[in-house]
Amino acid sequence: MPRHPSLIPLSHDHHHGLALALRCRKQALGRLKPLGIQGLKERAQELKEFFRASLVPHFAAEEGVLFLFMRSSIPESEHLIQELLAEHEQLRGWLGRLEEEKHLAKILFEAADLLERHIRREERELFPLFEAHAASGGAESVGKEIAKMIKHEHP
Numbered sequence: 001m002p003r004h005p006s007l008i009p010l011s012h013d014h015h016h017g018l019a020l021a022l023r024c025r026k027q028a029l030g031r032l033k034p035l036g037i038q039g040l041k042e043r044a045q046e047l048k049e050f051f052r053a054s055l056v057p058h059f060a061a062e063e064g065v066l067f068l069f070m071r072s073s074i075p076e077s078e079h080l081i082q083e084l085l086a087e088h089e090q091l092r093g094w095l096g097r098l099e100e101e102k103h104l105a106k107i108l109f110e111a112a113d114l115l116e117r118h119i120r121r122e123e124r125e126l127f128p129l130f131e132a133h134a135a136s137g138g139a140e141s142v143g144k145e146i147a148k149m150i151k152h153e154h155p
Contacts, residue, residue, distance in 0.1 A: 003131075006142050007127050009147050010150070017050065017055070017116075017119050018119055023043060025112045027105075028040070028112070029105075055091070060149055067084075070130060077129055087118045091111070091114060
């Protein structure tokens with residue numbers, strides 16, 4: 001089933017995040033060139049840039065629009081939203097650790113692993129819950145607000 005139009009900008013970011021998470025894990029395992037600290041620093045820089053350019057507005061859209069809408073119109077989403085918010089905080093915490101050279105491979109791998117698990121959870125649990133209730137009203141305005149916040153055109 002195709003994704004609800006309101007969620008497409010978020011899913012677009014998720015696609016890029018999953019690809020980056022894979023590159024980061026491969027780099028951490030020594031499977032991407034350049035190898036060693038140079039490659040690790042390049043992937044860490046790529047992850048920091050993705051966070052700044054994509055995840056900061058993405059999290060703002062989720063926290064300030066999608067989660068608020070779901071809390072008010074889909075009460076059963078509360079527990080899941082609390083867990084996703086905690087993951088947002090964990091991801092923000094990993095960002096500061098990407099400056100460390102010691103154990104950078106482990107840091108990069110674990111940050112990427114959390115990013116992937118978080119994205120997959122939103123795609124597999126949160127978004128279907130939203131879509132199951134989207135017809136109840138308000139979903140279109142949610143989509144427009146999300147699109148404004150993450151700079152994607154609303155379909």
